[in-house]
Amino acid sequence: MKRLLPSTSARLALVVMGSFLIAFVLIGGGVYFAVSTLLLDDARGTVHADASDLMGLHQAEGLAALRAELEARINEGSDDPNAVYALADGAGNPLIGRLPDAGRPEGNRGRWVEFNEQASDDGGSLRVIAVERALPGGGILLVGQALAAQDRLLGLMQQAALLALLVAMVAGALVGWLTSRWVARRLRNLDATVGRVANGELGLRATLDHSGDAFDQVAGRFNRMLDRIEDLLGGVRHATDHIAHDLRTPLTRLHNRLEGLHHEATGDSARLGLARALADTDQILQSFGALLRLARIEAQAPDAQAPDLALLPLAKDAVEMYAPIAAVRGIRIETRLHEADVRGDRDQLFQMLVNLLDNALKYAPADSVVTVTLGIEEGAARLEIADRGPGIPETERERVFDRFQRLEAHRGTPGVGLGLSLVRAIVHHHGGRVALLDNLPGLRVRVMLPLP
Known part of the structure; x- marks a missing residue:
């Protein structure tokens, strides 16, 4: 099956870019969760403190005083514009605002609820987090906070995160491309050296940058391998040359002696035998000559300055x-x-x-x-x-x-x-x-x- 990305450099660039994106998503998601949790805890703390003050007012002065305080805050505006209040009597009839239909809260700490409330300015809905407290005598008090500011901050964070994600993708792709180019350049240098050595330049060696990295180590081992190959080939070539030279001299002498005997021979059978021996020595001498030419040609590097x-x-x-x-x-x-x-x-x-x-x-x-x-x-x-x-x-x-x-x-x-x-x-x-x-x-x- 053919790979979608056959190039190793392309796969490396994709891996680097993917690592960038994964790291960004993990860090960004962690920051978003931490900020969201912190904002929600802060809103809960504000609601809890406000509810405790109002419960103290009810305990000290009664339901009428509590109702008057809530009406004053709603009509005249409280210090916190995001505050939300509601009050119901013992029969569950709403006195101020509207309570979520979730039954009567139990216990002294009340019950946390979250609901949407219609905004008065643009008709949209606001997310509200509130606590419901049961009042002595059967009433229910709701104190909450509209999370408009928090939601706007989280929305801005999401937009910034999307923009940062785009920047991270571009930066990851750029870093991946530069990394793949660097790796490919190091490999191309080694590949070019291999190609030239394969074409006969046995004396060529890969360039070392003495950085000690994996590429430098591979280039060093490659050079040592070439040194060993050159030594072996040189030994074989020298041995072949010596053998050919050493044997050509006695063979040439043998050929000359046979030729002299062939001229001096008188019998037909002797002349025929000597002629065959001369032919054999000629063929052996030609073989040694061809071997020497072949060894020299194979040992020669390509000449770029050849005419x-x-x-x-x-x-x-x-x-x-x-x-x-x-x-x-x-x-x-x-x-x-x-x-x-x-x-x-x-x-x-x-x-x-x-x-x-x-x-x-x-x-x-x-x-x-x-x-x-x-x-x-x-x-x-x-x-x-x-x-x-x-x-x-x-x-x-x-x-x-x-x-x-x-x-x-x-x-x-x-x-x-x-x-x-x-x-x-x-x-x-x-x-x-x-x-x-x-x-x-x-x-x-x-x-x-x-x-x-």
Whole structure:
């Protein structure tokens, strides 16, 4: 199942923004609850004190005095404009105001009630918190507070909270984006180093900022890994060079001695045996030479300052060189060559062309056609060499690029299995790609090289 946010940076930004919002909601909700509780407790304290004073008045002077006090506060206005009063006689008939229909309160402390009362100025409703007290003799006194100021304050807090939530979302998104950019930048630096090392710059190392954070530790371990790989590859390369150099000298001497004996031999059988021995030593010397070239090419880093060169003259030279060999077997080389410039090493690219043409002519049947195509396609130089030979099965096409790998059907043909390995090394060294395709019948080798 495909993720909605495939990017790790996008998920990181979302997590940071979500953390901001969750923290804001928790803090804002806690503050709102604390302020609301504090305002309600303050209103309860005011109501309780006012009710205690009025109960004392009733106890000292009676119901008539209490009624007169309440009427005076309502008609003349009390010190507290949010005060709400109501009074009923022993039969429950209202004397002043209106009581909520909730029955008679029990006990000395009375009963807390909350209800809505219509406002006199705008016709709206006000939330009222009040206490009902039972009077001696059967009456009921209600003392309350309209929570208009408290509700306005809480409403302003809600509006401010919504605005702050919007600010928190923007700030969270910005911080998340900056964090993801920072993480992505650190990872891009490491990824760029990995890409350049994969392209052959084995001496390159990741940049350390010596901060000691996780990224710096990963970069340090990556550099130590590259140091170890470079040491191992250097050891293998030096060992290969030493072995090749040490063996080429005695093999060359052996070849010269065999050649001298071949010239001095008189019998046909002796000359034939010496000729076969010379051919074997030639093939061994060619193998060592190819191994040395392959090792040097794979060890070379891409040269950004390599000169621009035209592939068309190289292709024409390679075709001209192999035309006589093809004519002997009746093979016709057809060319469709156009201008295409690349940046790289002339000798290596010519070696690549020679190896591909040699392979095509080696496996192409007699009286067939080998096609060489050169041009520009998809912003790259495209070289294709196709033959009508037995081809290579699709499952074996990657394996034949390995060193000394040859198909069983081709074991009897000359060669040791280094031609395509050398081709792939040269193509990768020039930043290109090589593919083996079906020519129906035969094999078609396609090489794509970047333009300068």
